[in-house]
Amino acid sequence: MTLPLFEDAESGQPWREALCPGAVVLHNFATAAGATLLTTLHDIARQAPFRHMITPGGFRMSVAMTNCGSCGWLSDRTGYRYAATDPESGKPWPPLPEAYLKLARAAAASAGFPDFEPDACLINRYAPGARLSLHQDKDERDFTQPIVSVSLGLPAVFLFGGLRRNDKAARVLLTHGAVVVWGGPARLRYHGILSLKAGYHPLVGEQRINLTFRKAI
DNA sequence: TAGTCCCG
DNA sequence: CCTA
Numbered sequence: 001m002t003l004p005l006f007e008d009a010e011s012g013q014p015w016r017e018a019l020c021p022g023a024v025v026l027h028n029f030a031t032a033a034g035a036t037l038l039t040t041l042h043d044i045a046r047q048a049p050f051r052h053m054i055t056p057g058g059f060r061m062s063v064a065m066t067n068c069g070s071c072g073w074l075s076d077r078t079g080y081r082y083a084a085t086d087p088e089s090g091k092p093w094p095p096l097p098e099a100y101l102k103l104a105r106a107a108a109a110s111a112g113f114p115d116f117e118p119d120a121c122l123i124n125r126y127a128p129g130a131r132l133s134l135h136q137d138k139d140e141r142d143f144t145q146p147i148v149s150v151s152l153g154l155p156a157v158f159l160f161g162g163l164r165r166n167d168k169a170a171r172v173l174l175t176h177g178a179v180v181v182w183g184g185p186a187r188l189r190y191h192g193i194l195s196l197k198a199g200y201h202p203l204v205g206e207q208r209i210n211l212t213f214r215k216a217i
Numbered sequence: 218t219a220g221t222c223c224c225g
Numbered sequence: 226c227c228t229a
Contacts, residue, residue, distance in 0.1 A: 058226055059223030075222070078228065135222035192222075 019160050019170060022146075022186030024111045030150050031177030033103055034203055038152065040097045041123065041209065044068050047094045048086050050125050056080070062130040063193075069096040069120040071216050073139065080139050082120060082216040096121055103179075104148045104213040111181035113146045118213040126156065126208040128198035134161055134169065134190045137214065145215035146183025152176055152211070153204030154196060161190035176201060 017025040030037065050064035053075040067073060071082040072093040085092050100121055108116035124132070137147055151174040158180065161169035167190065174180065182189060196208055 053222090055221065055223055056227070057221050057223060059221090061222070062224095063222085077226095079220090080222075131224095132222060133224085137222090 017172065019172065019180075019182070020186055020189075022184035023160065023180070023182035023189065025172055025174070026107055026110060026179040026181065027175070028177045029107055029110070029179040030103055030152070033099070034152055034177055036099055037103070037150070037211070038203060038209070040099060044094045044097075044123065047091075048072075048089065050123075051088060061132075062126075063132055064125040064127075064130075066093075066123050067121060068094045068100070068123065069118065071120050073120060073122045073214075073216070082139060100211065100213070103150065107148050107150070107179040107181055108146055108183075108213075111146065111183075113181065113183050116146060116148065116213075116215070118145075118148070118215050120214045120216040122212040122214070124210040124212065126154070126193065126196040126210070128196050128206065131195040132193045134159060134165055134192040136188050136190055137212075138188060140214050140216045142215055143187045144183075146181055146187065148213040149180045150211040150213075151178045151180075152209040153201045154199045154206070154208040156196055156208050157194040159190075159192040159194065161192075163188055163190070165190055176203070 014028045048066045155175045158172045158174045159169040
């Protein structure tokens with residue numbers, strides 16, 4: 001339950017970094033589970049391929065996305081929303097694997113959110129140069145449920161801002177296995193990812209994968 | 218006419 | 226620029 005506290009990011013040992021009330025980074029929390037998560041990811045991506053969605057403004061997102069779970073996050077010209085089916089195939093999104101659910105619940109509980117029941121997992125793939133500018137996650141119904149974000153592969157700089165877009169954002173390096181959990185007073189904080197720097201990760205290759213768990217409905 | 222998770 |  002209580003995670004050991006280590007100050008050495010390179011040790012492979014878990015350690016926690018508090019960002020603000022309601023938000024914490026659990027470094028190396030998912031490092032051991034990484035290989036299993038990625039094997040399962042290949043099955044999901046075969047059923048629901050990664051695609052570059054279009055924002056309501058008509059712009060192509062640099063991050064490639066897919067989903068698993070009973071609903072998935074979508075963006076197109078008409079706006080942002082959750083939907084039970086993949087518009088590319090008309091079929092339901094692949095189910096949320098039990099291993100994903102267990103990891104998300106464990107991370108949430110470790111961060112002080114013991115009753116997290118995610119129904120959506122957005123899967124983001126960052127190639128070098130891909131980024132996500134500052135935004136809020138506010139398409140979900142219940143803001144008492146936290147956000148759980150799992151990083152795999154290449155490291156990326158996470159921006160964690162305030163409740164207004166112009167609030168100064170903290171910068172946190174998220175390496176393979178890091179899990180960020182934010183909820184409560186931090187639930188609607190702006191966040192984003194800086195342009196991914198090229199590199200090679202032994203397990204994931206030349207990319208970064210992010211799994212974002214949410215209770216959408 | 219507000220919102221906009223784009224790029225510069 | 227769109228659309229809601």
